[in-house]
Every structure is written in C-alpha cells, then in structure tokens.
Amino acid sequence: MPEDMTLQNLPTGLFIGGAWRPGSRPGLIPVSNPSDGSVIAEVADADESDARTAVDAASAAAKGWAATPPRERSEILRRCWELMRRDAEALARLISLENGKALKDARGEVAYAAEFFRWFAEEAVRGAGDFGLAPSGANRILVTYQPIGVSLLITPWNFPAAMATRKIAPALAAGCTCILKPATETPLTALAVAALLAEAGVPAGVVNVLTTSTTAKVVNTILDDPRVRKVSFTGSTEVGRVLLRKAADQVIHSSMELGGNAPFLVFEDADLDRALDGLMVAKMRNGGEACTAANRIYVQRGIAETFASRLAERMAALRVGPGVEETTDCGPLVNAGAVNKVAELVDDAVARGAKVLCGGTRGSGPGHFYPPTVLADVPDEAIIRREEIFGPVAPLYTFDTEEEAITRANDTEYGLVAYLFTRDLARGLRVSEALEAGMVALNRGLVSDPAAPFGGVKQSGLGREGAHHGMLEFMEAKYIATDW
Secondary structure (H helix, E strand, C coil): CCCCCCCCCCCCCCCECCCCECCCCCEEEEECCCCCCEEEECCCCCCCCHHHHHHHHHHHHHHHHHCCCCHHHHHHHHHHHHHHHHCCCHHHHHHHHHHHCHHHHHHHHHHHHHHHHHHHHHCCCCEEEEEEEEECCEEEEEEEECCCCCEECCCCCCCCHHHHHHHHHHHHHHHCCCEECCCCCCCCHHHHHHHHHHHCCCCCCCEEEECCCCHHHHHHHHHCCEEEEEEEEEECCHHHHHHHHHHCCCEEEEEEEECEEEEEEECCCCCHHHHHHHHHHHHHHHCCCCCHHHHHEEEEEEEEHHHHHHHHHHHHCCCCCCCCCCCCECCCCCHHHHHHHHHHHHHHHHCCCEEECCCCCCCCCCCCCCCCCEEEEECCCCCCHCCCCCCCCEEEEEECCCHHHHHHHHCCEECCEEEECCCCCHHHHHHHHCCCCCCCCCCCCCCCCCCCCCCEEEECCCCEEEEHHHCCCCCEEEEEEEEC
16 A cells, blocks of 8 residues: 555455456445544445455465465565554554544554554464374374464454454454455555455465455355365454354364453552553553453552542543544544444433543534543442443442452453553562453553453453464364374
C-alpha cells in the first residue's frame, strides 16, 4: 500500500490465487466511518463458491510453499516487515477511518502488527526438532515438525492489522497456506495487507482474503473441506464455541483467542502514578475495545478514594473526537450497537448504586461516541462486572486483603489477562501465580509482545499466538522410530 494510496485506488475485491476478483454475491459490502457514519468504500461480497475457489487456490499452493526453504520464507516475511514500516502512516490512517480508533493508537497498532513479520521471519529458520534414544535402548526417536496445511484465519474488527499479521506471519513461517476472513466492519486494512504481501513476493495462493456478508455460510463451506486442517479465530467466546463444534466435524486443529474480563489489582503499597499510567493504557488502548482491556478495577480500600479521584481527573481530560484527528485521545466505538451495549451496562450499574465520577452519558450528534467514564462503588451484582465492556468505562471496586483480591479477580469464566500493581516483589509474584489468567502484567499496563505467548485459560481460549509457540500452532509433530 504505497503512501499515496487513497480510498479510491485501494483494492476492494476478493484476493484469491494472487489475483483480485469480484465476489459472486450480487452487490457490495459498504464500509462505514464510525466517526460520522459515512460510507468510505464498498468491498466485494464472497459466497460459498468463492470460498471453495479460495480453498482450491490455497491447496494448489500448499505443496510448493511447504517445500520452500525456510530462509526464503524468512526473507519474504522480512520484506513484509519492511513494507509495513514504509507504509505505516497510510495504514494507520486507513485503520482510523474504518475502525475509528485514535490515530496515535492506530500508529501503535501498525508498529505492533509489523513486528509479527519481523519476529516470525526470524523464527522461520529455527525449525524445531528432537532426537533421542528410546528408554529401552531399542531405537532412536526422531521428531520433526511439518506444516499443518491449509489454514483458515478469522480476525476481528478491533485490531484489523495486528490480528491479521499475528496469524498470517506464523502460518507462512511454518510453511502453511491460508485463507483470511476479516471482520465485515474493517475489511480495508486486510485488503491493504494482502496487497503488501503480494508486493513482498508471497507466491500466488499462499494468502487469500475473502470479504463476505454471509460469514457463517462462507466459513462453514471452508471448514467442511477436508483439505483445511487448521482454524485460528480471534473473537467472542460465543462464536468460538460455535466454531469449535463445527471444527469437530472434520477434527480440525483449532486455536481460539476469545473473550476477556481482565481484573486490575492495585495494592496499597503500589506506586500510584505508575498504577494510574498503567491503567490508562490497559483500559483506554483502542478506547477500551480490546479483549485485554482492564474491565474490573480492584483497589485496596486505604487508597480507593484517592485513586478514584485521580483516575476520574485523567479520564475526564481525554479528548473525544474523530479517530483521524491528531488531537483525539478517544475515538468512537465501532458501531451503534457497541454504544448501546456500553450505555446499558453503565445505566444498570448506576441503577444498582454505582456513582458516576465522570462521563456516563452518551452525547448527541453523528458518530458512535461514548465519553470516558469512571464508576465508583460498583456493586458486585451489576452486569458490568460479569460482561466484557468493550468501551471507555472504568468500574471501580474495593478490597481489603490479598486473599480477597485473588478470589474476586478469579471470579469469572474468563482468564485472558490480569494486571496487578505492588512494590512488594514477593507479593507480586505470589499473586501472579495465583491469578487464573494466561498472561499477567506485573506493574505494567501492557502485555502484548510478538516475542511472548499470547493467549488465555478457561473460557478465554485455546493455544497461543506469538513467541515460538505461535509457529508451532501451525505445525504437526511427526515421530520417526529408527535404529542402526
């Protein structure tokens, strides 16, 4: 995507077998700007026949790509990283337009997304394998890892670049071909990434992109094909359960990065400035529309009032506006439904006794905006404690003891990430081990890193993305017994 690319010349077709083509469904899918509701582009609409064609293309390219030397795959991925860095500003503005996120957040996402190409360019040449002697002494044990095969990648709207590269990069590094199905709300970024991949030298058919208004039909068609051996999904737990049931029909290997309800614990001995800085990142990254967002903020009673006052001051100072404006701190939510859900959660909490310290009332006018909001004294029975907020709302709760903090933090079906702040290293490590989460941020407001395994426990998912774990998700271990 050259920096001079505009919405008028951005590819908007399906990307199958290295070529752009129209969708087989009549009509196009409109893409709206959440800041004002205007339609900024229209993209092709795939049907089941397009899905089958995409599987054909991925399958035809699979053998050749799997046989491509790791160094060659690595160099192509490295080139993808270089091109994303070259086009960073154009991609960031595109994300802000179709997603609504603040431009400064969009720039951060592009930098993060590009790093997956660089990381897996390095991992591609570090093929895993094992060799040993069987305990009986009768034979040698050789273990090699091979590409799992054609992979379906399904990504959400909240990080349209990073969620795509976090799946594409390890798939390609492992030697797999893939079909990317981006969210209908934010397809343009995925199409721009596809153009970049082609420019970087990814062979035809290795990466295919389908945009569709009939997601279930297209996805089911792909998962019904016995040539498809992997599905990697990021999205809600509800949809993840449906996909797991469908994947069971063909016994397809599944990676699921699902919902979260992250606790954020602040102990009385914490550095409050650092904790507040961390919370502003953990809560307000992408305006709270993140599975890693701090949803339940537990503050020890002795500092609760001070912490709440200082947090409300910071949240109230954030500038709300269109994502593409340089001065915007908090952009709009993705659509009207998202605003309605956030408003319902806040109204329910207030009706049950929560106090609004700032925000709490949606504005009028165009765009899907909700103001940064802080709620104090939120009762445990409020719905907001149990559900993902996916918006700029910070509900505050108090606790007295370490044991109580751990118990309340773990009182959820989710287990993606948890945050805690304390100056006591022993406590920090002790609580980190006790928290039921796949990731813990200790005295930090950010956990995501391409070099670290990203994923959750309980209802937050299966498998890991990033680190060497992410590449192994797209590989099968083959054991060879031999003697000499």
